[in-house]
Amino acid sequence: MSDATRTVLRSTVVDAPVDAVWAVIRDFGDWSWFPAVESNVLLADGRGDRPQSVRDLNGGAAHERLLGLDDDAHVITYTLDTAVWPPVRNYLAQISLHRVTDGDCAFIHWTATFDTDAAEADQVAAAVGSAVYEAALEGLRARLAATTGREAS
Secondary structure: OOEEEEEEEEEEEEOOOHHHHHHHHOOOOOOOOOOOOOOEEEEOOOOOOOOOOEEEEOOOOEEEEEEEEEOOOOEEEEEEEEEOOOOOEEEEEEEEEEEEOOOOEEEEEEEEEEEEEHHHHHHHHHHHHHHHHHHHHHHHHHHHHHHHOOOOO
16 A cells, blocks of 8 residues: 555635634634534643643544644644544644635634555545534634624625
8 A cells, every 4th residue: 555645725714813713723722613513622621722632523533733833924833643534644633714805804824744555645635624623624614604793605
């Protein structure tokens, strides 16, 4: 079995100020806005804003580690240490936020690079893009609409 490296990128604009979006995503210990996350527990006295914190998702289905959190640049970087799904290795993800001045909105840029089996690399990348990132961005959009009072777009 040979490996292939894939990069998945999803981006969107949400009708919420960057600071409001950042307040929701910066807490690595509470991603309840992410539809696929049924439970999110920080392990070993971790804090949601402390690099090297590890979170257990969905009762052990995945462990993710916070690598970096930059409040000034609005960037969060994390890795997937273990997972039942997706079948990936060397997974590194980053979410960055940028202010859109027209309407005081936020541009969200979410990307991940990982290795997977070459025979199924394109299918895995497509599934991560849709089942993970697109679903998460819709959940985030809904949470922001509920907390900011702005319509989800």
